[in-house]
Every structure is written in C-alpha cells, then in structure tokens.
Amino acid sequence: xxxxxxxxxxxxxxxxxxxxxxxxxxxxxxxxxxxxxxxxxxxxxxxxxxxxxxxxxxxxxxxxxxxxxxxxxxxxxxxxxxxxxxxxxxxxxxxxxxxxxxxxxxxxxxxxxxxxxxxxxxxxxxxxxxxxxxxxxxxxxxxxxxxxxxxxxxxxxxxxxxxxx
Amino acid sequence: xxxxxxxxxxxxxxxxxxxxxxxxxxxxxxxxxxxxxxxxxxxxxxxxxxxxxxxxxxxxxxxxxxxxxxxxxxxxxxxxxxxxxxxxxxxxxxxxxxxxxxxxxxxxxxxxxxxxxxxxxxxxxxxxxxxxxxxxxxxxxxxxxxxxxxxxxxxxxxxxxxxxxxxxxxxxxxxxxxxxxxxxxxxxxxxxxxxxxxxxxxxxxxxxxxxxxxxxxxxxxxxxxxxxxxxxxxxxxxxxxxxxxxxxxxxxxxxxxxxxxxxxxxxxxxxxxxxxxxxxxxxxxxxxxxxxxxxxxxxxxxxxxxxxxxxxxxxxxxxxxxxxxxxxxxxxxxxxxxxxxxxxxxxxxxxxxxxxxxxxxxxxxxxxxxxxxxxxxxxxxxxxxxxxxxxxxxxx
Numbered sequence: 023x024x025x026x027x028x029x030x031x032x033x034x035x036x037x038x039x040x041x042x043x044x045x046x047x048x049x050x051x052x053x054x055x056x057x058x059x060x061x062x063x064x065x066x067x068x069x070x071x072x073x074x075x076x077x078x079x080x081x082x083x084x085x086x087x088x089x090x091x092x093x094x095x096x097x098x099x100x101x102x103x104x105x106x107x108x109x110x111x112x113x114x115x116x117x118x119x120x121x122x123x124x125x126x127x128x129x130x131x132x133x134x135x136x137x138x139x140x141x142x143x144x145x146x147x148x149x150x151x152x153x154x155x156x157x158x159x160x161x162x163x164x165x166x167x168x169x170x171x172x173x174x175x176x177x178x179x180x181x182x183x184x185x186x187x
Numbered sequence: 188x189x190x191x192x193x194x195x196x197x198x199x200x201x202x203x204x205x206x207x208x209x210x211x212x213x214x215x216x217x218x219x220x221x222x223x224x225x226x227x228x229x230x231x232x233x234x235x236x237x238x239x240x241x242x243x244x245x246x247x248x249x250x251x252x253x254x255x256x257x258x259x260x261x262x263x264x265x266x267x268x269x270x271x272x273x274x275x276x277x278x279x280x281x282x283x284x285x286x287x288x289x290x291x292x293x294x295x296x297x298x299x300x301x302x303x304x305x306x307x308x309x310x311x312x313x314x315x316x317x318x319x320x321x322x323x324x325x326x327x328x329x330x331x332x333x334x335x336x337x338x339x340x341x342x343x344x345x346x347x348x349x350x351x352x353x354x355x356x357x358x359x360x361x362x363x364x365x366x367x368x369x370x371x372x373x374x375x376x377x378x379x380x381x382x383x384x385x386x387x388x389x390x391x392x393x394x395x396x397x398x399x400x401x402x403x404x405x406x407x408x409x410x411x412x413x414x415x416x417x418x419x420x421x422x423x424x425x426x427x428x429x430x431x432x433x434x435x436x437x438x439x440x441x442x443x444x445x446x447x448x449x450x451x452x453x454x455x456x457x458x459x460x461x462x463x464x465x466x467x468x469x470x471x472x473x474x475x476x477x478x479x480x481x482x483x484x485x486x487x488x489x490x491x492x493x494x495x496x497x498x499x500x501x502x503x504x505x506x507x508x509x510x511x512x513x514x515x516x517x518x519x520x521x522x523x524x525x526x527x528x529x530x531x532x533x534x535x536x537x538x539x540x541x542x543x544x545x546x547x548x549x550x551x552x553x554x555x556x557x558x559x560x561x562x563x564x565x566x567x568x569x570x571x572x573x574x575x576x577x578x579x580x581x582x583x
Contacts, residue, residue: 049321053262072301072303073306075303076303076306076307076309076310077306079310079313079314080306080309080313083314084309084310084316085313085346088317088320088339088342089343091320091321092320092340092343095332095335095336095339149302150302150306150363
C-alpha cells in the first residue's frame with residue numbers, strides 16, 4: 023500500500039516536474055511547480071516527516087508559489103514562443119549527450135553511495151517536537167545564522183528597491 | 188466495528204450536516220441582515236422562507252453553465268473546483284466532541300486526529316487562495332483579474348497575523364492537535380472561570396477573528412468582490428454550478444474559521460460553567476425559545492404566524508425535552524452536550540460574522556493593507572513574544 027502510494031506520488035512529481043519545463047505559459051509552469059511541492063509533501067509524510075510536510079505546503083506551495091503566481095498575474099505575462107532556432111545537429115547530438123550525461127550521473131550515484139539499506143517508510147523521526155529539539159540543540163548555530171542571513175536579504179531588498187535612500 | 192465502515196459512517200454524517208449547514212447558513216445570513224435593516228428577508232418559499240436554500244440550489248443547478256469564449260478553459264474550470272474542495276477538506280480534522288462509547292463501539296466525534304491538525308488547517312487554507320486567484324486570472328476580464336490580485340495580496344498579508352495569533356495558544360498548550368488543545372482547556376480556574384485560551388490570549392483571539400474576516404473575504408475586507416468597483420470581482424464570469432462552488436467555498440471557509448477559533452480559543456466543546464449547572468443550560472435555552480415562539484404564535488403579528496410559530500415552539504420544546512431526557516442516559520448526554528456547546532459557540536461566532544457584515548462599510552484598499560502590516564502584525568508579534576516569555580518563565 024505504501025509502495026503504491028509512493029509510486030503514484032513520485033510519478034505525479036516527475037510528471038509535474040517535466041510539465042513545468044515543457045509548458046510555455048508561466049501560470050501553467052507555476053502550477054506544475056505547486057504540484058511538485060504537493061506531491062513531495064506527501065512523500066515526506068510517508069517517511070514520517072509530518073512537520074516538514076506541513077511546512078513544505080505552507081511555505082512553498084502556500085506562500086512562495088502564491089507570490090510567484092501573483093507576480094505573473096500582475097505582469098500579465100503571456101505564453102512564451104518556442105520558435106527559437108534549433109539546428110538539426112544540435113538536436114541529435116543533444117539527445118546523445120543527454121543520454122551520456124544521465125548514464126554518467128547514475129554511474130556516479132551507484133559507485134559513491136554506500137551499500138546500505140534504503141530508507142523505510144515511517145522510520146524518520148519527524149514529529150514537530152523532534153524537529154524543534156534538533157533545531158534548538160544540534161543545529162542551533164546554523165538555524166540562528168540563517169535567520170540573520172534572511173534578515174540581511176530583506177534589508178538588502180528594501181535598500182535596493184527604495185529610491186530615496 | 189471495522190475502522191473503514193466506521194469512518195465511512197462518520198464521513199457521511201459530517202458531509203451531510205456540513206452541506207446542509209452551508210445551505211442554511213445563507214438563509215440565516217439573509218434573515219439576520221434583513222432584520223438588521225428592518226426587512227423580513229426571504230418569506231415566500233416555504234414558511235418563513237425556510238425552503239429558500241432548496242429553491243436556490245435547484246435554480247443554480249438548472250441554470251445554463253455558461254463558459255465565456257475568451258477564457259482559459261482548463262484553469263477557468265479548475266478554479267472553482269480547487270476553491271470548494273480545499274474549503275471542505277479542513278472539516279476532516281475538526282473535533283466536535285469527546286470520545287464516546289455506543290454499545291460495543293468506542294470512537295471520537297471527529298473524522299481524524301492529526302498530530303499536526305492545526306498546521307494542516309493552515310496549510311489547506313493557504314492553498315485555498317489559488318482557487319480565487321486562478322478564477323480571477325483565467326476569466327480574462329479586468330475586473331476579475333483585479334479581484335484575484337486583491338484576494339491574493341490580502342490573503343498573503345493576513346495569513347501572517349493569523350498564523351502568529353494561532354501560535355500563541357499552541358505555545359500555551361504545547362500541542363498541534365485539536366483534541367489535546369481542547370483537553371488542555373477543560374477545567375476551571377477558582378472553580379468557575381473556564382480555562383479557555385481566550386482569557387489569557389484575548390489579544391490573540393481578537394487578532395485571529397479579524398484576520399479570519401480577511402481570510403474568508405468577508406465584509407469589511409470583501410475587496411476581491413467589491414460590487415460597486417469590480418462588478419462581482421473574481422467570480423464575475425462564473426455562472427450556474429461554478430458560481431455556486433465559489434459561494435459554497437466562502438461559507439465553508441467561514442465555518443472552518445469559526446470552528447478553529449472555537450477549538451483554539453473558546454475551549455471547543457467544554458461548557459463555560461462547571462458540570463451540574465451547565466447541563467441545564469440547553470434545556471433552559473430551548474424551553475425559553477419555545478415559550479417565546481408560543482407567545483408570538485398566540486398573538487400573531489402576521490397572518491401565517493398562528494400556524495408557523497406554534498410549530499416552531501413545538502420543535503423547540505421537543506428539543507428541550509430531548510435534552511432533559513438525555514440527562515438520564517450518559518451516552519446521549521455526552522454527545523448532545525458536546526454538540527450543543529460546540530455548535531453554540533460556532534453559531535455565535537458566525538452570527539458575529541453576519542452582524543459585522545450588516546454593520547460595517549468596506550475598507551479602502553490602502554487602509555486594508557496598512558491595517559494588516561502596521562496594526563495587526565505588530566500586535567500579534569508582541570502578543571506572541573509576551574506569551575513565549577510567560578511560558579518560558581513558568582515551565583521547568
């Protein structure tokens with residue numbers, strides 16, 4: 023049952039990911055990305071990372087992608103044309119190179135990964151309390167540094183956007 | 188009993204009650220606004236317009252579903268579906284009452300209890316904005332687009348104070364599950380003050396309700412559908428069932444927001460008075476309602492009142508009698524008392540939603556944004572800081 027759900031959701035995620043690149047309209051691409059986020063959230067849930075799953079939906083699908091869609095709607099961006107020139111040489115050589123690249127990547131993954139058991143469903147300690155404890159003990163310094171980093175980014179964005187200063 | 192069958196039965200009950208409530212909520216809203224404005228409201232279809240929701244549903248179903256030629260069909264049809272599906276799904280984690288035992292079956296009066304129930308509701312409501320934004324954009328109409336844009340901007344802005352207001356009671360109760368939240372709020376200070384979160388978290392409660400008005404696009408924050416500026420906002424181009432879907436989503440969101448407010452701040456199904464006294468409240472309330480209806484039925488102001496009001500009186504007195512009899516049956520008492528207090532609190536909050544709609548004018552757009560960012564947001568941050576300080580000082 024869990025394997026079936028995993029296959030379906032992974033399929034949806036891959037399909038949405040490909041659709042994101044293939045679609046010519048920005049809104050369709052943005053919504054495909056939402057689909058990827060949503061199916062990833064369910065995969066996290068399967069692993070037992072319930073807090074990460076909820077945060078994934080709230081932060082990525084609910085906040086960041088809404089902003090993306092908002093900006094696309096505000097600029098009223100239309101469909102992008104696909105009529106850029108592609109020579110036949112590039113097309114055929116590109117297919118071969120892509121296959122070679124994918125093969126290389128899979129070889130590298132095969133060789134570098136240790137031969138251990140894969141992750142089992144629900145084995146991950148991802149309750150809200152566990153995540154919070156980790157954040158405030160083991161990963162306290164990175165956590166705080168990231169918050170300062172985000173603050174710097176926000177201040178920088180405001181400084182760049184305001185003309186008077 | 189089998190888990191699957193039990194869940195199916197509970198889901199069927201919840202779905203039926205929720206959809207009926209949504210239909211009649213609209214009747215209640217029209218009636219309340221009418222009486223605030225010294226009108227009678229729906230009165231023609233059935234006694235006191237009680238069959239009006241049915242007539243509306245039949246009208247909306249049988250109307251021609253028009254798809255304008257200039258719209259983006261896929262997103263145009265997807266938008267109302269997204270809106271209504273996400274609006275209805277939150278109810279699945281809302282608990283209506285405690286654990287009950289009927290014969291051999293022991294179950295909770297709740298579809299499912301997630302450990303992250305509160306986060307689930309927040310996540311679903313944050314996705315819900317896509318319905319409105321997409322509908323406005325796909326309609327390919329400047330008024331709709333403006334409505335969709337306003338709605339997304341408003342929901343992004345008001346989600347912050349809403350989430351911060353929710354975080355404060357979560358800190359107090361140290362849980363994300365609605366069930367544990369209500370358990371934390373049971374009991375009384377000094378024996379008679381309920382331990383509800385709205386007493387220490389009064390600021391958070393007010394911020395939550397105000398942000399809830401904005402999240403559900405209700406007056407005074409109903410700019411996405413401001414009639415006098417935007418025709419009907421994001422659903423201008425919708426007709427028939429697609430329009431009904433948006434309408435239903437708005438009312439379902441209202442029910443969700445009020446139910447979450449009840450669970451987080453008003454103690455869920457726990458009564459406001461200690462046990463022996465609270466048992467008599469429903470009997471007194473329904474008996475009083477019945478007697479008032481009987482009095483007005485015997486002194487009719489309108490021609491039909493001498494038939495309809497005694498019938499209503501009979502109904503209310505019957506409910507009072509059922510509550511009275513339930514005092515002797517522990518199972519029935521547990522179910523009825525929990526439902527009475529939970530639905531009572533939700534209905535009071537819904538009445539406030541309707542009352543505000545009948546009272547307040549609409550904000551201007553800049554006022555709306557300034558209010559969120561310079562008013563509600565700092566207040567909710569301060570409230571959260573104060574709460575965390577108290578929690579940090581009082582817990583070991």
